[in-house]
Amino acid sequence: MRVSDEVQNALERNTPVVAIESAIIRSTGDKDIRLAKYNTAMDILGKLGVTPAVCAIIKGELVIGAGIEECEQLAFELDPLKTGRRDIPYMCSEQKSGLTTVSATMFMARRAGIRTVVTGAIGGVHREVHSSLDISSDLEALTEDDVVVACSGAKAILDLPKTLEYLETKNVPVIGCGTNEFTGYYTRSNLPLECRMDEPMQIAKMLNKKWDLELSGGAVVVADLSAEAKAVDHGAINELVNSAIDAAEKQGVVGKAVTPFLQKYLAERSDGELERLAEFAFAESLKLSGRLAVALASSAVDDV
Structure with a gap:
């Protein structure tokens, strides 16, 4: 599991963090607005002084705090699978990339010590x-x-x-x-x-x-x-x-x-x-x- 430096620092300082399911960036088929919800999340949570932590699986690695470039790959370049909690072992062992649903995001958030999911x-x-x-x-x-x-x-x-x-x-x-x-x-x-x-x-x-x-x-x-x-x-x-x-x-x-x-x-x-x-x-x-x-x-x- 990889936790971004920004998220890790926030957790160590006990400042607020929110885990976000990455499935939101593929919630529409329109490529022009696939990242709209990602950008909305960054903007709204940032204004509240909260660190956003997008959860995703990238080439078999559990990523908490995926950055914009990784999310763009998931939105456009790769063919990520919609990943629930039960799919995590398969995704990791086969080194696949996936967009996390609520159940997978909850699991990853708890493992990282994040208590709030959206x-x-x-x-x-x-x-x-x-x-x-x-x-x-x-x-x-x-x-x-x-x-x-x-x-x-x-x-x-x-x-x-x-x-x-x-x-x-x-x-x-x-x-x-x-x-x-x-x-x-x-x-x-x-x-x-x-x-x-x-x-x-x-x-x-x-x-x-x-x-x-x-x-x-x-x-x-x-x-x-x-x-x-x-x-x-x-x-x-x-x-x-x-x-x-x-x-x-x-x-x-x-x-x-x-x-x-x-x-x-x-x-x-x-x-x-x-x-x-x-x-x-x-x-x-x-x-x-x-x-x-x-x-x-x-x-x-x-x-x-």
Whole structure:
């Protein structure tokens, strides 16, 4: 595992660090904007005084704090694989390059001593789970890695009620930061959250208590997207998602290819509007992750 000098220095000084999944730089097929989310992350976290740590696998090496040149290679030159936690041994032994998903990023962050991870939206229970048994490894990883994932809920293509139910079954706290409602990345879900905390320091204290009590596993903290999410017709999104699922089945799209197919389908059928909302949601998740990282670093100093 290689940790960049910038990230290592930040960890040694106990200044805030946020781990970022590298899958964000291939979230769109448009080469002109593939690095847009990378640049957004650098800008937002930098302004908050937080060190960004992009996680990736490059030629079999776990890299925490991948630089712009390495990310450009992953975005353009190489043919990186979408890498979940279970894929890491294969990727390393075969010296392959991969873009980390949330589950792989959580594992790498914990190994490096980073407690805060950011993504746009976590994976979860798929809508056709009764026939496909498709449940994202993100949910299982949250039971094992003592990190907090800042996000904008779960992807709208998922079965959101079942995703929340699964997290409850696995004893994973889901906290709304300034919101009482779970979100589907860019749309409301009308699913209430039992736990709401309005300040990152409240959340940091709760997380430290959880880990002090040796209650293993992480937590999901959901950003408040109320203003933007309320403007989206939830029923229309559901119809569009169902249409996308039908299209995937007809074209024989299976496995890891399903989520990128559905996301591309939704972006194209909404004339880019959902992609714009996804960019907004990711930016809000970044702001939340930075504030959480600052709070966790501050609370760690207070406890010394």
